[in-house]
Amino acid sequence: MNFQKKQKEDFDLNLTPLIDVVFLLLIFFMVTTTFDKETQLKIELPQAAGAQKQVKKMLEISIDAKGRFFVNQHEVVNSGLETIKKAIKQAAGDNKKPSLLISADGQATHQSVITILDAASQLGFVNITFAANEPQPKK
Structure with missing residues (x-):
């Protein structure tokens, strides 16, 4: 009897799919993990012992949608540059x-804002601030 030895097949375990799954799990956990952010430093500030800070008076100039000007809530009769400067x-x-x-209405013309800026610069104002609404968060 002639028995032949069966050749043993080399058994290879393919690890590529296993590695792919491990990397996918790693990426999943990295993306879904939330981290706590430090929003501000926790420090103790010293107490001020000086005089109270004086609150500066701020002039408010408003422009409505129709192009009317208001200085400290009082309407300016004429929209001319000289009238606005006097007010x-x-x-x-x-x-x-x-x-x-x-503070200009969203529908106010750009020219009306430029008129206010011209009047303010001719009067020597350098500290000018624009009022804006904070956008509403999208739901």
Whole structure:
């Protein structure tokens, strides 16, 4: 009897799919993990022992959708540059170069804002701020 030895097949275990699954799990856990963010440093500030800080008077100039001007909630009769300058100067009073807040309606023309900026620059205002609404978060 002639028995032949069966050749043993080399058994290879393919690890590629296993490695792919491990990497996918790793990526999944990395993406879904939430981390705590430090929003601010926790420090103790020293107490001030000086005089109280004086609150600066801020002039507010509003422009509505129709192009009407309001200086500190009082409507300016004419929208001319000289009239606006007089109204701003009168509202400022003795205050040397107060801060200026411009709040224009979203439908107001750009020219009306430029007119206010021209009047403010001719009067020597350098601290000018624009008011804006914070956008609502999308739901």
